[in-house]
Amino acid sequence: MSGSSLPRLLLLATGGTIAGRASDVISLNHYSAGVIAGEELLQSVPQLKQLAEIEVEQIANVDSADLTFAHWQRLVTRVREALAADPDLCGVVITHGTNTLEETAWLLQLLINDPRPVLLVGAMRPATALSADGPLNLFQAVQVAVSPEACGQGVLVVMDGWIHSACEVTKVATQGVGAFESPDVGPLGWVDDAGVHLTPARSDRPVPFAHLQLAEPWPQVAILHGCVEPPSALIPALLSAGVHGLVFTGTGAGQLSAHERRALEDWTGPLPLMLRANRCGSGPVHHRGQFARLGLVPAGRLSPQKARVLLLLALMAGLDRAQLADLI
Structure with a gap:
């Protein structure tokens, strides 16, 4: 046990x-990511020792x-183990690249059940x-x-x-320090030298996969991007390859073209689990009968x-379409 009176954190x-x-201090676009070790990052901000x-x-x-997926599996396992093994641990901070940060945050939100x-x-x-x-x-x-104030808020992105909440946050720009937003709802709060400013946490935060043990290999799920006359062979090729989800x-x-609908209608085998999102970057996708009949949630x-x-x-949890729809 440490003799320090400061809270203890795990940084992954x-x-x-x-x-x-x-190579130089004015290079913002040409650099190598993932070069500096976490310990060096910590030492570069000595003020952290005060917190x-x-x-x-x-x-x-x-x-x-x-x-x-192997990195994800290791990360989830380590967060779960650390929180379960040490009741005095204050929390976990994860340094992460911005390109897929929102996906990792959302993954953890669905899997980590700890205030x-x-x-x-x-x-x-x-x-x-x-x-x-x-x-x-x-x-x-x-x-x-x-x-x-952060307790009970779920997985957060700062x-x-x-x-920001992991549920809402997304990267919206390729450059600039303000590249992350929470479309439609805005951030949960802000932090400055005056303190942490957060609205009270929800008491009923769902964690639908809190007890899910991540299995290997992970399922194969493809994302198809809607556009004018998408390649005709793409959907049959994915279905023939045995993709587990689309x-x-x-x-x-969340509109599918006539071509995409026809490709699903013409497929004679079982259809995988499928979700219908949108490319707009904001706004909901609602139930529509013509897509539901094709098995799209x-x-x-x-x-x-x-x-x-x-x-x-x-x-991975073996859910069917109805159970998947209940999670949205």
């Missing part, structure tokens, strides 16, 4: 731009576009950049993690001073990438 490092290094006693573990050190905060944080500028945003983002993530990124409010306000995460876990 996975790489990304926050751990990136460029918490932090243990660091390196889960991976990669660009988040290169994360795999203690689990936070993800990244950066839009490499650690070597002039005015790098990673150090302040990391400091503020720890600031939120040790605050009583970027550019804003506190997410349609429909146009408008509306994804509500889930983005295509978050719909895929939900479908992966639903398949």
Whole structure:
């Protein structure tokens, strides 16, 4: 046991731009992500010692576009083990690349059933950049993690001073430190030098896969992007290959083209579990009879990438269409 009076946190490092290094301080686009170790990130922000006693573990050190199911499995297992084994642990902070940060956050939201905060944080500028945003983002993530207000809020994302729910957050820009938003609903709160500002936590947060044991291999789920006259061979090829699930990124409010509907109608074998999202970036997808008859479940306000995460876990849990629809 530590003799420190500070709260104790676990920091899990996975790489990304926050751990990136460029050849000079003005390089914002050309750099190597996932180069700097988590321990070095911690040492680069000595002010963190005023907030918490932090243990660091390196889960991976990669660009988040290169994360795999194996990385996810290791991350989920470690978060579950750490929270279960140590009741005095205040929470978990995860440094992560921004490209797929929202997917990892949503995965953890569906799997981690503990009131203690689990936070993800990244950066839009490499650690070597002039005015790098990673150090302040990391400091503020720890600031939120040790605050009583964060308890019971579920998985959170802290970027550019804003506190987002894993359910809502998405990356909306390729550049700029304010690249994360929560469309339709906005962030849960913010953090600054005056403290953590969060609305009270919900008492009924659902964690539908809290007891799910992640099995290998993971299901194969493809995302199809709606557009004018998509390739005619794509859907039959995926179905013939035995894909376990499909997410349609429909146009408008989740519209499938006549071509896509016909490809599903013409398929003579069993259809996989399928979700219908939209490519607009905001707004819901509602139930429509013509799509329901084809076995398509509306994804509500889930983005295509978050719909895929939900479908992966639903398949692993052996859910049918009706059970999947109940989760939306």
